[in-house]
Amino acid sequence: DTAVSQTPKYLVTQMGNDKSIKCEQNLGHDTMYWYKQDSKKFLKIMFSYNNKELIINETVPNRFSPKSPDKAHLNLHINSLELGDSAVYFCASSVGAAGGQRQYFGPGTRLTVL
Amino acid sequence: AQSVTQPDIHITVSEGASLELRCNYSYGATPYLFWYVQSPGQGLQLLLKYFSGDTLVQGIKGFEAEFKRSQSSFNLRKPSVHWSDAAEYFCAVALTDSWGKFQFGAGTQVVVTP
Numbered sequence: 001d002t003a004v005s006q007t008p009k010y011l012v013t014q015m016g017n018d019k020s021i022k023c024e025q026n027l028g029h030d031t032m033y034w035y036k037q038d039s040k041k042f043l044k045i046m047f048s049y050n051n052k053e054l055i056i057n058e059t060v061p062n063r064f065s066p067k068s069p070d071k072a073h074l075n076l077h078i079n080s081l082e083l084g085d086s087a088v089y090f091c092a093s094s095v096g097a098a099g100g101q102r103q104y105f106g107p108g109t110r111l112t113v114l
Numbered sequence: 115a116q117s118v119t120q121p122d123i124h125i126t127v128s129e130g131a132s133l134e135l136r137c138n139y140s141y142g143a144t145p146y147l148f149w150y151v152q153s154p155g156q157g158l159q160l161l162l163k164y165f166s167g168d169t170l171v172q173g174i175k176g177f178e179a180e181f182k183r184s185q186s187s188f189n190l191r192k193p194s195v196h197w198s199d200a201a202e203y204f205c206a207v208a209l210t211d212s213w214g215k216f217q218f219g220a221g222t223q224v225v226v227t228p
Contacts (some may be wrong), residue, residue: 004157031214033214040220041152041202041220041221041223042218042220042221043158043204043218043221044218045215045216048213048214048215050213050214055213055214056213056214056215090157090158092158094214096214097213097214100146100163100165100208101214102148102160102163103160103214103216104160105150105157105158105159106157107156107157108155108156108157
């Protein structure tokens with residue numbers, strides 16, 4: 001009964017390819033997030049959706065496109081992958097989008113671009 | 115500029131010794147404050163959080179943190195570390211109107227020696 005799950009756990013691909021990472025939460029939360037953790041472990045928010053509406057869109061290349069088909073899912077599609085996209089991507093969810101809400105994190109997807 | 119600083123990139127501590135991890139923030143108002151732990155290859159798990167009230171907050175796994183407004187600090191402590199506490203620790207802050215946007219510190223890696 002995993003709370004926030006991501007697939008795949010590992011993703012190795014060539015430069016220029018297009019790939020997707022899927023995230024699902026079974027907590028009944030209405031807000032979901034994508035974070036990128038670089039090789040120095042620095043975590044930075046990329047996107048956030050509240051009730052399927054985009055509410056946070058940080059300065060992220062437009063090759064990255066989040067899609068939220070419903071409140072329980074937030075997928076991340078990446079076009080034309082570049083070496084610099086190699087990182088661990090974390091999905092998270094929370095009840096509401098107020099600043100003080102605890103965020104529950106998925107296990108991460110390690111993306112390696114060759 | 116708003117920022118979260120974890121001054122110690124790396125801390126080595128002996129099993130059974132006490133541990134203190136530092137976190138300083140720079141925000142116009144007191145933000146919501148969190149400590150998360152990331153074990154190797156895992157997602158982030160919430161240890162504790164501070165919103166208001168008692169400035170000494172108890173968390174899971176025997177951790178506690180103290181909020182000091184005058185020092186803009188939220189340091190994490192544990193009286194006696196266990197080998198299983200070896201992990202990366204992240205301080206995070208969020209403002210009330212931040213739409214759930216967490217800003218994470220750079221993390222402190224804790225190594226526990228026998």
